[in-house]
Amino acid sequence: MTTTHTEKNEQTEAGAYIDRVYQQVVERNPGEDEFHQAVREIFDALEPVFEAHPMYRKENILERMVEPERMITFRVPWVDDEGSVHISRGFRVQFNSALGPYKGGTRFHPSVNAGTIKFLGFEQILKNALTEQPIGGGKGGSDFDPKGKSDAEIMRFCQSFINELHRHIGPDTDIPAGDIGVGPKEIGYMFGEYKKLRGRFESGAFTGKAIEHGGILGRTEATGYGAVYFMKEMLKDYGQSFENQTVVVSGAGNVSIHAMEKAAELGAHVVACSDSRGFIYDKNGINIETVRDVKQRQGNSLSAYTAYHPDAEHHDNPSAIWQTACDIALPCATQNEISEEAAKTLTANNVKAVGEGANMPSTLQAIRTFQEAGVLFAPAKAVNAGGVAVSALEMAQNSSRLAWTFQEVDDKLQDIMKTIYQNSTQAAQSYDRSGDLASGANIAGFIKTADAMIKQGIV
Structure with a gap:
């Protein structure tokens, strides 16, 4: 059961408005638990914004935003x-x-x-x-x-x-x-x-296309690389880096492989990754080319990895990957893969930072566990925004009938991820949520969208 504003502290007018709209969402969208969770996570960050700017309440902006066009x-x-x-x-x-x-x-x-x-x-x-x-x-x-x-x-x-x-x-x-x-x-x-x-x-009707018909160099790598670029900025702010850090990455698909690749390039020791049938632990460091070959070329379970690296271990339960001790955890598989129990295990094993490469991979209780333990936590909507950012660059490339080099795209991606980190940090600081990147990302994205909605009238 999610803690509401009423339960957390003395109810404010803004908190009452947020809780009322949330209850409407639950009642109007029965059985859609993941949607409720996403709405609750975003709403929980917005109370100070609605306290500071009653205009948003007057415009009933939340009711409008939670209803699809x-x-x-x-x-x-x-x-x-x-x-x-x-x-x-x-x-x-x-x-x-x-x-x-x-x-x-x-x-x-x-x-x-x-x-x-x-x-x-x-x-x-x-x-x-x-x-x-x-x-x-x-x-x-x-x-x-x-x-x-x-x-x-x-x-x-x-x-x-x-x-x-x-x-x-x-x-x-x-x-x-x-x-x-x-x-x-x-x-x-x-x-x-x-x-x-x-x-x-x-050509601009789809993104993620093959290069031969309008795709952009760097799109395949963008979400995984972008996640690591964001984490790099966060770690740097706290006097840390990927250098010599033990990293666990869930998943073995496109995002996971490129997150592992970039983390290793920055000096990390990546020791575990997973698929739907289990996970592998390799104390010598995950061989990313073997993972790529086993999963993308052969289409096999990760268990085939051990045939090439006999020292590696394969375990049948993919969720047990979070029992692996690490300095940095990058959940890149799917929604709600990190439960409250898994978060407690990670914190007990002294994880320093968690970056959400997948969409909503941590439950609300897991996020709270990380934050209460002082773990650096970077939310999905900021961490994995690199993919859609480069998709937008692909749209621009298609419109202009031009093409950028891989390095040009990667440089733009790094700038975008740095800006997302800075904007999220500044938004958190502006609304007394300093150090809370989850709230900062929600606030920064909300204000930009809400202001545009208001300026366009009731549509």
């Missing part, structure tokens, strides 16, 4: 290689366009439902605002599971998915990208069908 749900029929017909559900939430066209990833995973997409889309509003790029918040996906499917089955599904979604997206309307289960291959299939249906080459 548009929620699209549709049937996706597709045919497998044996000729059997399957029906999946497709979703797209166009949450907020105050700062620009809707922008957010597309997730293909059996766990996807309306609540999942709404939580991701709501987080995306403030994440995109933090990048200072002209993009609003959106998200999409399907409960289709690409695992175990042939390329032909994935192609047919993607084409069917876009046969409906193409009506609602475009380079100045809503620009999908990849997410869990959706990489350049899936984006390519969707873009190809979109191009056919529209009868023109709108």
Whole structure:
């Protein structure tokens, strides 16, 4: 049960308003626990903002912000290689366009439902605002599971998915990208069908594309690298660095691999990573090329890693990765992977810093545990904003018909992550939350979005 403002301290007028709106969210969106959690986490940071600026209450800005501008749900029929017909559900939430066209990833995973997409889309509003790029918040996906499917089955599904979604997206309307289960291959299939249906080459209609048809160098690395760049800025502020630090990174996908790669490049000793079937611990340091080969090229479980590195250990329970002692924890797998119990274990093992590379990977109770223990905590909407930031650069590159080098993109990414850290820190300090980056990121993103909404009238 989440602690409310009423329970935490004497109720203020701002706190009462926030709690009232939160209860409305729960009542109007029954069963969408992840969405409730995302809303609560953001609302908890905003009380000092509403105390200082009653205008936001007068404008009922929270009621407006938590309600999507548009929620699209549709049937996706597709045919497998044996000729059997399957029906999946497709979703797209166009949450907020105050700062620009809707922008957010597309997730293909059996766990996807309306609540999942709404939580991701709501987080995306403030994440995109933090990048200072002209993009609003959106998200999409399907409960289709690409695992175990042939390329032909994935192609047919993607084409069917876009046969409906193409009506609602475009380079100045809503620009999908990849997410869990959706990489350049899936984006390519969707873009190809979109191009056919529209009868023109709108390269800015999708991001995360292959370089051959309008993608940007550095996008593959951006979320993982960006997470480490953000952590580097935070650690530097406290007189620390990645040099000689023991690091644990959950996940073994695109974000995780590149976070491990950049952390190792900065001198860290990365000892563990995971997938859905378990985790590996390698006291000699994770060999990132082996992980990449096992997961991306062979498509195997991480357990195959031990065939190449006999000293490494494989454990069947992926969540047990957080029992591994480390200086820096980078959860990069999925939402709510760090429970309160896992957070207590990490703090007992003297973790110094936690950076959320995945979307909402820590429960509210876990976050509170880290903060109360004095662990440096960096929130997802700031830490993993590098991916969407470079997606916005891809949009700019497509519009200008120009192309930047990898180094130019990486330099821009580092500048963006540094700015996000500085803005989050300054916002926290301005509202008596000094040192609380979670609150600072929420406040900075909220104010930018809310001010734009107010200036555009009641729309």
